[in-house]
Amino acid sequence: MAVNYDIKDLQRWDAVIREKVEEFGLDCFPQEFEVCDHHQMLTAMAYSGMPSHYPHWSYGKSYERQKTMYDHGVSGLPYEMVINSDPSIAYLMSDNSLCLQILTIAHVYGHNDFFKNNFTFDHIRAEHVVGQFKSHADRVRQYVESPSIGEEKVERWLDSAHALSFQCRRNPGIRKLGREEQEDWLHKQSQPPHDPFSAIHKPVETEEPDLHKFPLEPEEDILLFIRDHNPRLEDWQRDILTIVHDEAMYFLPQIETKTINEGWACYWHRAIMNALELPADIHMEFLVRHNQVVRPTPGSINPYNLGLNLWDDIERRYTDPSPAEADLIPDMGKPARDKLFEIRETDRDVSFLRRFLTEECMRKADLFEHQKKGNERVITKVSDEENWQDVKETLLRFTGTGSMPVISIIDADCDGARTMLLRHAFDGRELQMEYAEKALRYIHHLWGRKVVLETRLQEEEILWTYGDEGFGQQSVH
Amino acid sequence: MATGKSTTGNAGGAVFRPYSPSQSRQSDRSASDRLRHRAKIREAIRDNIADIVAEEAIIGRSGDTIVKVPIRGIKEYRFVYGDNSGQVGQGDGDSQPGQVVGKDQDGQGQPQQGGDEPGVDYYETDISIDELVDLMFEDLELPDMERKALKQTIAQRTTRRKGYRRAGIRAHLDKKRTMKSRIRRKVATLPNGNGGDNHMAITTPDAGGGGRFRFHKGDMRYRRRKPDIAYExxxxxxxxxxxxxxxxxxxxxxxxxxxxxxxxxxxxxxxxxxxxxxxxxxxxxxxxxxxxxxxxxxxxxxxxxxxxxxxxxxxxxxxxxxxxxxxxxxxxxxxxxxxxxxxxxxxxxxxxxxxxxxxxxxxxxxxxxxxxxxxxxxxxxxxxxxxxxxxxxxxxxxxxxxxxxxxxxxxxxx
Known part of the structure; x- marks a missing residue:
């Protein structure tokens, strides 16, 4: 690959960019860049950028899919890939032009700052991430190589665990109550509210909570629950459930902050690039590339586009509000950038969109709602005066982890034979049946006993079961 | 790790690791996962072989031709939402209600089979005819082949099992024998090794009290293979x-x-x-x-x-x-x-x-x-x-x- 720069040039540009980064007040982890070719990039993408990762065929599939798309020109490779760790590691494609490398480096610092400061990443100990993934890899490989376990068993167990990895609590920031605390809590709930006149009122009948129920409260962490309460698991099986759960917890915040994070990085790479005194040819190329990245992609939603537009709009509101807006805005008079830094700390996609996606922005982005009609998807609502709030609600429902159904364990022993009852929190969206059937089979594999899922399909409450005899369906009446 | 390549950092700046082609070729760490995925695809192809064989594209091509074979993708199932609710998309500026924005994923080029299967996505995979033929003819042979006089030609070069040895590659590991030699060593290393009542010793779990009795390199037994030539x-x-x-x-x-x-x-x-x-x-x-x-x-x-x-x-x-x-x-x-x-x-x-x-x-x-x-x-x-x-x-x-x-x-x- 003939490129007209070398590593020294990159370092020089990095130094200038860092100056700007500090000037703007971005607060980053130390940064490491690894220059790689397209093959290494594809590999890095398959393993989410982790320098080491446990083996599983699904990563081979992911590699093949990316490669096919790349080879056929369906999608290019990302210019950059950056992982949330301390120090942060980013990959640069060796055959990118100098302009792209500068752009990418600036973009990476945006992500880096976001990872370090956004609240959704608080529970991740960034300095241990790489080591943690390495330890996972070592442990899984050890099980694969152990003569008493072997590749096939490990693979089947991982298949099942992967299917449920995101069936977990959505907000790791909220502390999980222990058994005793749960009992106390239920007890408190069952007592009547404090009544200063209890002396003259008739005593209220109270019912003791049923403490034999198990779990006491609906449990969303399916993998952890099975790990802790299936008595027949072996150590390596428990360990793999832990590993898969831990990795899901690492990726969860990135799912929750796709739009806001990409928008933030785009906002800063543009600010940095404009502040650098770039040679004219590089600057022209930058404008072209930047527009390629942040232009809307009709049909779906480009998070780079939506995110950047929102950040820009927020900045505009704080610097140059319309008279109507001026009254509504809290903390008016605060410097706009301060406000932006505050938002990057306290928001994730759902709250970011809910708070800042205005009718104006939605119309500008031409957001619409589409539904299935026959074999086609047809626009039902556009962002006009009448419907924009509906469209926004729909968008919010599919934002972040909202695109994954919430399913919780209601009762792990509903018939005395350890049959597990699960409930899908129905919000109008039905489960895809083929996938649900297979996913139930995976829970059955992990739990080792019959599993029952309560959900709704075509206005009717139904139960899907998976037991030794296979899949079954019955309606509830 | 001290490596030959120069890891350079400038004061307070980022660390840059330059690209080295040799490094890239050595560390193909996705290779084994790709292989495993490939194996799963082969299984899927074998299951659908009758449909594939009849494809026009396959008939009359030479062996190294690459054909596209429609197979049911190896899916990773999770709980996902169906398509009964609306979703949001972005338009190019003048979207109107009623406009068609796309086909449903299952609508394309697929014969009408069971309308209640949304999202049965067939994806195509590249496979050479030779590979396909290999899969197809796995359990077939010319029947009733008899020994006839005259020239006997080499039909197959394969390998055959012959004995065991202590070194080898993992694929040849003989688990049963490995287990046995581990047990043998375990019995031999028991503390009261006067040999008097060995069967007692075997049934005593972890007599040493020190947890699991681990495999040792010397326990490993590998199958030995010997080249074998079949004549036909x-x-x-x-x-x-x-x-x-x-x-x-x-x-x-x-x-x-x-x-x-x-x-x-x-x-x-x-x-x-x-x-x-x-x-x-x-x-x-x-x-x-x-x-x-x-x-x-x-x-x-x-x-x-x-x-x-x-x-x-x-x-x-x-x-x-x-x-x-x-x-x-x-x-x-x-x-x-x-x-x-x-x-x-x-x-x-x-x-x-x-x-x-x-x-x-x-x-x-x-x-x-x-x-x-x-x-x-x-x-x-x-x-x-x-x-x-x-x-x-x-x-x-x-x-x-x-x-x-x-x-x-x-x-x-x-």
Missing amino acids: SNAVVICIMDTSGSMDTTKKYLARSFFFLLYQFVRTRYDTIDLVFVAHDAKASEVSEDDFFHKGESGGTLISSGYAKALEIIAERYHPSLWNVYAFHCSDGDNFEYDNPKAIKLAKELCDSCNLFGYGEIKPDTGLFGQSSMLKKFEEIKSDNYQAVSIKGKEDVWSSFKAFLSKERKAEQS
């Missing part, structure tokens, strides 16, 4: 195809599909087998494989001519005492009436000189009555080594082919 007798496969005018495009296509499979099968499985191609209408001639698969002819049908030609070739070059002879004939059975007795007589003769004589009658359902069928007439051939099938459409090609060549055929007959 001489064999010839004679393909006889009706190319008369009554064989329309569909029929010819079916016949060619059948022979193409046969040809691929023989070519991949038996390096040293001769193939002879005979095309006949009212008279027969021996043709090259290229002509056989690609040239059309026309005229009346005298099946006997094809058989006579085959017998002539056998007599001339492939004497049954020295050769295993397999003859396959595909026709629509639309023979001139006066030729039938002769055809039956020659068919019987073929049965006598061949290990297997197969007749495939190609009769697409055209709804026409009164078509003559040789299947009926050939019923009087009672030889064990005569086999007839009827091919009605694309989907029968594979099953009839299997009927001829399955290993199980022998078992059923005996």
Whole structure:
């Protein structure tokens, strides 16, 4: 690959960019860049950028899919890939032009700052991430190589665990109550509210909570629950459930902050690039590339586009509000950038969109709602005066982890034979049946006993079961 | 880790690790996962082989051609939402209600099967014909191959198990023996090793009290493999195809599909087998494989001519005492009436000189009555080594082919 720069040039540009980064007040982890070719990039993408990762065929599939798309020109490779760790590691494609490398480096610092400061990443100990993934890899490989376990068993167990990895609590920031605390809590709930006149009122009948129920409260962490309460698991099986759960917890915040994070990085790479005194040819190329990245992609939603537009709009509101807006805005008079830094700390996609996606922005982005009609998807609502709030609600429902159904364990022993009852929190969206059937089979594999899922399909409450005899369906009446 | 490459950092700045091509080639860490995924795809292909074989794209191509094979993707199932609710998309500025924004994923190019299966996404995978043929012919072989005199040719170079050893690659690990030697070592290392009551010692769990008794490198036993060469007798496969005018495009296509499979099968499985191609209408001639698969002819049908030609070739070059002879004939059975007795007589003769004589009658359902069928007439051939099938459409090609060549055929007959 003939490129007209070398590593020294990159370092020089990095130094200038860092100056700007500090000037703007971005607060980053130390940064490491690894220059790689397209093959290494594809590999890095398959393993989410982790320098080491446990083996599983699904990563081979992911590699093949990316490669096919790349080879056929369906999608290019990302210019950059950056992982949330301390120090942060980013990959640069060796055959990118100098302009792209500068752009990418600036973009990476945006992500880096976001990872370090956004609240959704608080529970991740960034300095241990790489080591943690390495330890996972070592442990899984050890099980694969152990003569008493072997590749096939490990693979089947991982298949099942992967299917449920995101069936977990959505907000790791909220502390999980222990058994005793749960009992106390239920007890408190069952007592009547404090009544200063209890002396003259008739005593209220109270019912003791049923403490034999198990779990006491609906449990969303399916993998952890099975790990802790299936008595027949072996150590390596428990360990793999832990590993898969831990990795899901690492990726969860990135799912929750796709739009806001990409928008933030785009906002800063543009600010940095404009502040650098770039040679004219590089600057022209930058404008072209930047527009390629942040232009809307009709049909779906480009998070780079939506995110950047929102950040820009927020900045505009704080610097140059319309008279109507001026009254509504809290903390008016605060410097706009301060406000932006505050938002990057306290928001994730759902709250970011809910708070800042205005009718104006939605119309500008031409957001619409589409539904299935026959074999086609047809626009039902556009962002006009009448419907924009509906469209926004729909968008919010599919934002972040909202695109994954919430399913919780209601009762792990509903018939005395350890049959597990699960409930899908129905919000109008039905489960895809083929996938649900297979996913139930995976829970059955992990739990080792019959599993029952309560959900709704075509206005009717139904139960899907998976037991030794296979899949079954019955309606509830 | 101290490496040769220069990891350079400037004061307070980022660390840059330069690109080194050799590093890239060494560390192909996704290789094994890709291999495993590939293996899963092969399994999926094998499950759908009958559908794939009938694809037009496959018939008549050479081995290194890469074809696209539609297979059901190896899916990773999770709980996901169906499509009963709305979703949000972005337009290019003037979207209006009622506008169609896309097809449903399952709507495209897929035959209507079970409307209640949304999102059954078929994806295509690249596979070379050789690879496909390998998969297809896994459990097939030429039946009743006999040992004949004259030259014996090397048919297969494989390896065979022979004994065990202490070093080897993981794929050859013999788990049972490894376990045994571990137990043996465990017993030997027990503290009260006076050898008096060993069986007691074995049943005492973890007499040492120190947790699990680990495998040691010395416990490992590996299977040893030794090269093995299999010899095979001489064999010839004679393909006889009706190319008369009554064989329309569909029929010819079916016949060619059948022979193409046969040809691929023989070519991949038996390096040293001769193939002879005979095309006949009212008279027969021996043709090259290229002509056989690609040239059309026309005229009346005298099946006997094809058989006579085959017998002539056998007599001339492939004497049954020295050769295993397999003859396959595909026709629509639309023979001139006066030729039938002769055809039956020659068919019987073929049965006598061949290990297997197969007749495939190609009769697409055209709804026409009164078509003559040789299947009926050939019923009087009672030889064990005569086999007839009827091919009605694309989907029968594979099953009839299997009927001829399955290993199980022998078992059923005996």
